[in-house]
Amino acid sequence: MGDCDNVTIRELLPDYAAGTLDRDARSRVAAHVAGCALCRDELALLAMARRALQPAMSIDTARIARGVVAATVTGQRRHAPSRVRATRWSAVRLAASIALAAAGLATFGVWQKGRVTDDPDTLAAVTMPAVAAALAPVGGLAELDENQLNTLLDDIASLEAAPAAEPADIVPTFVDPTAEEIQ
Amino acid sequence: MRTNDVSQDECMTGSDPGGQESDAALVERWQAGDERAATTLVERHAAPLARFAASLGVRDEIEEIVQDTFVRAFGSLGQFRGESTLRTWLFTILRRLVLDRRRARSRRPVAVPIEEGDVVTEFDALDAVVADEAERRLAAAIATLSPTQREVFTLRVGEGLSYREIATVAGTTEGAARVHYHNAMRAVKEFLDG
Numbered sequence: 441m442g443d444c445d446n447v448t449i450r451e452l453l454p455d456y457a458a459g460t461l462d463r464d465a466r467s468r469v470a471a472h473v474a475g476c477a478l479c480r481d482e483l484a485l486l487a488m489a490r491r492a493l494q495p496a497m498s499i500d501t502a503r504i505a506r507g508v509v510a511a512t513v514t515g516q517r518r519h520a521p522s523r524v525r526a527t528r529w530s531a532v533r534l535a536a537s538i539a540l541a542a543a544g545l546a547t548f549g550v551w552q553k554g555r556v557t558d559d560p561d562t563l564a565a566v567t568m569p570a571v572a573a574a575l576a577p578v579g580g581l582a583e584l585d586e587n588q589l590n591t592l593l594d595d596i597a598s599l600e601a602a603p604a605a606e607p608a609d610i611v612p613t614f615v616d617p618t619a620e621e622i623q
Numbered sequence: 624m625r626t627n628d629v630s631q632d633e634c635m636t637g638s639d640p641g642g643q644e645s646d647a648a649l650v651e652r653w654q655a656g657d658e659r660a661a662t663t664l665v666e667r668h669a670a671p672l673a674r675f676a677a678s679l680g681v682r683d684e685i686e687e688i689v690q691d692t693f694v695r696a697f698g699s700l701g702q703f704r705g706e707s708t709l710r711t712w713l714f715t716i717l718r719r720l721v722l723d724r725r726r727a728r729s730r731r732p733v734a735v736p737i738e739e740g741d742v743v744t745e746f747d748a749l750d751a752v753v754a755d756e757a758e759r760r761l762a763a764a765i766a767t768l769s770p771t772q773r774e775v776f777t778l779r780v781g782e783g784l785s786y787r788e789i790a791t792v793a794g795t796t797e798g799a800a801r802v803h804y805h806n807a808m809r810a811v812k813e814f815l816d817g
Contacts, residue, residue, distance in 0.1 A: 441815065441816055443809075454783065454804075455785075457780070457783075458780075458783030460783045482808075485812070488758055488761050489776075489780045489781070490780055490781060491758060492758050493765070493781030499689065501665055502662075502666075503686070504665055504690045504693070505666060507694075508661060508690055508697065509658045509662065512661070512694055512698060513658075
């Protein structure tokens with residue numbers, strides 16, 4: 441089976457077989473095919489190939505449609521609140537970080553004023569208002585479920601900024617230029 | 624020239640030349656909450672997608688992968704820019720899903736990679752419904768094509784896609800799609816002449 445030299449028409453044969461050409465192009469191809477045995481053979485081959493490539497598929501389109509609608513609608517309902525939760529959870533983590541920093545600063549302030557204490561009640565009295573204030577906009581710790589609380593605690597434990605121990609005494613670095621060199 | 628290159632017109636008129644409600648109009652109705660529009664779109668495109676999946680070597684999960692294609696498409700209609708037809712976009716999504724599954728399987732220790740023979744088996748199965756001897760020989764000829772040639776030939780001849788649409792679906796160029804098609808056609812003719 442040979443090929444016709446008219447490349448333009450040959451390019452259009454699959455579209456002609458598929459019935460997707462506009463009227464002018466269809467007429468042009470039909471006129472050529474009427475006088476060209478090679479293109480008639482190729483067109484017959486294409487028509488046969490279309491039948492072979494379009495077997496009756498035993499698919500249940502109604503079931504697919506039901507599944508698609510159910511999955512898409514459920515997905516929309518499921519995703520919307522989760523985005524809100526994700527945003528809220530991020531806000532909680534951010535607020536917790538700020539609260540931790542605030543508590544650290546408050547503790548540092550107490551220490552700086554010479555009121556260093558190991559008493560947990562005193563430390564709580566200083567730090568908890570700062571933590572509560574930072575978490576208040578997102579509903580506070582009571583809103584968190586167990587997993588979120590554990591994650592938050594893990595985050596706090598892993599923060600490098602959190603002091604692991606009481607800081608060492610501050611050593612003055614000012615040097616009086618008129619004084620004698622320290623031995 | 625091709626009457627199926629009418630995506631812009633469809634958007635304007637809401638119906639195609641055949642009088643059917645256009646894909647664009649159905650998509651709009653679906654986005655407005657009309658579930659019947661989704662059903663119509665599925666009924667319109669499911670069979671071509673199933674055929675394309677079969678041509679890519681999918682055997683047992685055709686319905687599942689067709690459904691996943693629609694779910695993906697409907698879930699990301701905001702990303703559909705209308706530069707191609709909805710059908711082309713669906714073909715593209717399905718092809719990506721098939722490749723993703725193939726890659727996922729190849730990573731599993733118990734995976735059975737899809738070989739050339741698997742696709743041939745698909746066309747062997749096709750033989751059962753092809754009564755005519757000439758058509759059976761043609762199916763055998765198509766089965767001898769390389770996967771790329773078969774994909775392009777299927778989209779061009781079986782589904783009537785343009786080279787531009789095939790390039791979009793297969794992630795290649797129009798020129799490459801044209802070359803693959805003509806090589807496939809030559810191979811089919813040689814098989815039938817031999």
